[in-house]
Amino acid sequence: MKIMSAPHDPMTPAVEMINVSRRFVTPDGKSMTAIRNFNMTIGRGEFVAIVGPTGCGKSTTLNLVTGLAKPSSGEVRLFGQPINGIDPRIGFAFQTDALFPWRSVIDNVVAGPLFRGKPKAEAYERAREWLARVNLTGHESKFPHQLSGGMRKRVALAQTFINEPQVLLMDEPFSALDVQTRVLMHDELLKLWSEAKASVLFVTHDLEEAIALADRVYVLTAGPATVKSVYEIDIPRPRVASEIRFDQRFVDISHTIWNDLREEVMAGAARTEVAA
Amino acid sequence: MTATVTNTATQTAAPAFRAGTSDAEIEAAAAKAARKRKNMVMFWRLLILVVFLGGWEIASRAKWIDEFFFASPSTIMKRLYEWGTQGTDGVSLWYHLWVTMEESLIGFFVGSITGVLVGVALGRNKMASDVFSVYIKVINSVPRVVLAPIFIMLFGLGLASKVALSFVMVFFVVFSNAFQGVREADRALIANAQILGASKWQITRSVIVPSAMSWIFASLHVSFGFAIIGAIVGEFVGSRYGIGLLINVARGSFDAAGMYAAIVIIMVVALLAEYLMTLLEHRLAKWRPAPLQDN
Numbered sequence: 247m248k249i250m251s252a253p254h255d256p257m258t259p260a261v262e263m264i265n266v267s268r269r270f271v272t273p274d275g276k277s278m279t280a281i282r283n284f285n286m287t288i289g290r291g292e293f294v295a296i297v298g299p300t301g302c303g304k305s306t307t308l309n310l311v312t313g314l315a316k317p318s319s320g321e322v323r324l325f326g327q328p329i330n331g332i333d334p335r336i337g338f339a340f341q342t343d344a345l346f347p348w349r350s351v352i353d354n355v356v357a358g359p360l361f362r363g364k365p366k367a368e369a370y371e372r373a374r375e376w377l378a379r380v381n382l383t384g385h386e387s388k389f390p391h392q393l394s395g396g397m398r399k400r401v402a403l404a405q406t407f408i409n410e411p412q413v414l415l416m417d418e419p420f421s422a423l424d425v426q427t428r429v430l431m432h433d434e435l436l437k438l439w440s441e442a443k444a445s446v447l448f449v450t451h452d453l454e455e456a457i458a459l460a461d462r463v464y465v466l467t468a469g470p471a472t473v474k475s476v477y478e479i480d481i482p483r484p485r486v487a488s489e490i491r492f493d494q495r496f497v498d499i500s501h502t503i504w505n506d507l508r509e510e511v512m513a514g515a516a517r518t519e520v521a522a
Numbered sequence: 523m524t525a526t527v528t529n530t531a532t533q534t535a536a537p538a539f540r541a542g543t544s545d546a547e548i549e550a551a552a553a554k555a556a557r558k559r560k561n562m563v564m565f566w567r568l569l570i571l572v573v574f575l576g577g578w579e580i581a582s583r584a585k586w587i588d589e590f591f592f593a594s595p596s597t598i599m600k601r602l603y604e605w606g607t608q609g610t611d612g613v614s615l616w617y618h619l620w621v622t623m624e625e626s627l628i629g630f631f632v633g634s635i636t637g638v639l640v641g642v643a644l645g646r647n648k649m650a651s652d653v654f655s656v657y658i659k660v661i662n663s664v665p666r667v668v669l670a671p672i673f674i675m676l677f678g679l680g681l682a683s684k685v686a687l688s689f690v691m692v693f694f695v696v697f698s699n700a701f702q703g704v705r706e707a708d709r710a711l712i713a714n715a716q717i718l719g720a721s722k723w724q725i726t727r728s729v730i731v732p733s734a735m736s737w738i739f740a741s742l743h744v745s746f747g748f749a750i751i752g753a754i755v756g757e758f759v760g761s762r763y764g765i766g767l768l769i770n771v772a773r774g775s776f777d778a779a780g781m782y783a784a785i786v787i788i789m790v791v792a793l794l795a796e797y798l799m800t801l802l803e804h805r806l807a808k809w810r811p812a813p814l815q816d817n
């Protein structure tokens with residue numbers, strides 16, 4: 247279906263998922279399919295969002311790209327090469343708070359460079375730069391519990407971006423924030439992304455968030471997840487996430503995609519009700 | 523219209539602020555209340571101690587209780603004073619105390635360090651923990667006290683047998699807490715460290731051990747007391763020096779005051795150790811949120 251491109255060709259997509267399936271063995275020994283025949287391509291520097299009902303298999307999909315999990319069948323490629331373990335070109339933003347609570351803000355941000363063997367002085371220098379970029383100068387020596395949810399997320403972004411990932415995976419990173427803070431974080435993320443030129447795979451259950459941020463939106467079916475449809479979002483950049491939802495184009499796109507997504511949300515809800 | 527009304531309302535509200543509720547005053551009141559509470563707690567603690575010791579003394583002097591068995595605070599103090607100034611059988615009290623402390627400290631450090639190491643190692647390795655857990659359960663089910671005569675037979679009357687007993691008292695408590703702490707480490711934090719580029723050893727050092735630390739500390743609190751118990755039981759069963767020996771000698775001569783005096787010494791040492799441990803824990807756990815105070 248797709249001609250395999252040479253690994254070093256600059257046109258090779260950042261991430262390819264080719265006919266990927268992932269099955270789990272549940273605690274009672276049954277096999278359960280979380281994602282099935284999944285196909286997706288993320289170009290270099292592209293911002294792709296995945297939306298789908300809760301529990302459909304979005305996190306499972308992301309984990310396949312991190313290398314923390316392996317597909318049961320099919321292939322996941324990173325810059326044209328099969329993924330083998332955790333790749334240093336990948337960054338991950340977690341849904342839950344994944345800052346180290348016993349480390350101060352700056353010690354959280356330097357974690358990546360220090361793990362990767364950068365000299366201490368250089369790592370701290372860069373960490374200070376990144377903290378400045380996310381407007382947290384002056385909070386270096388605070389501990390995560392002393393910060394608000396939005397500030398913690400910005401520390402987490404600095405912690406991820408300092409490693410200069412070429413592929414950034416984000417698993418509902420802002421879902422725990424209140425609406426106002428979330429929109430501010432969207433603008434923050436768009437700014438960082440446009441500077442860093444990374445490819446982003448952004449998972450969310452919030453359709454408006456997906457449209458505001460992404461170049462393309464993948465709508466998934468209620469589990470087992472497979473791609474239901476793909477939408478190009480042709481709203482011009484630079485975008486201002488806090489303004490965009492009043493844009494007529496945005497409203498139209500939301501309508502179209504929502505009509506598509508609604509069935510899956512219903513199906514997902516029915517499924518969880520049966521399960522419960 | 524409404525907007526202007528609210529606006530003027532807030533502006534005039536500032537001077538109309540009720541007297542006695544400025545920030546400084548609230549802070550002062552809170553500090554005062556906290557001080558008062560602290561004094562109150564201290565007062566009751568002292569009162570209970572005085573009543574207890576006074577009651578004991580009076581009961582003993584009035585012969586409501588038999589001084590032969592129960593001694594009295596004053597005879598215990600007298601015995602402590604004698605021990606402290608003249609020693610017992612030519613050996614100074616401080617030497618006995620030093621021997622016991624040496625045994626307990628070595629047992630405590632060796633026991634807790636191996637406990638942490640083995641706990642973390644097994645906690646990180648599912649296969650090894652499944653294999654060894656059954657043996658650890660078996661050994662753990664042996665009452666420690668029955669090991670005392672065995673260790674004395676094996677390692678003699680000196681330091682080694684007491685250290686060994688202290689060690690087994692401490693090891694299992696620290697081990698099982700460290701193991702549990704490792705198992706409870708947040709999976710998201712581990713995944714985050716992995717993706718940030720941490721090696722397996724870096725994850726152990728900078729994620730697993732810090733997150734198991736509160737579990738480990740909880741066990742260190744009790745385990746210094748256990749180390750002392752190990753040393754004293756060992757001395758009691760067979761030794762030439764130590765607080766346990768003093769108890770044994772006092773028992774042999776029906777010297778109730780002597781036995782209680784030895785207990786007082788142990789209590790003081792254990793409380794001191796507990797205090798030091800709490801200080802250390804507070805220093806290491808400054809990243810944890812302090813409990814909120816409301817006023």
Ligand SMILES: Nc1ncnc2c1ncn2[C@@H]1O[C@H](COP(=O)(O)OP(=O)(O)O)[C@@H](O)[C@H]1O
Binds near residue numbers: 305
């Ligand atoms: N480690 C696992 N073992 C068994 N089942 C799992 C595991 N991880 C996820 N699942 C199941 O796979 C499905 C998809 O989960 P997930 O990818 O987390 O959904 P989403 O992120 O879209 O909410 C769920 O039904 C979930 O119960």
Ligand SMILES: [Mg+2]
Binds near residue numbers: 304305417
């Ligand atoms: Mg998820």
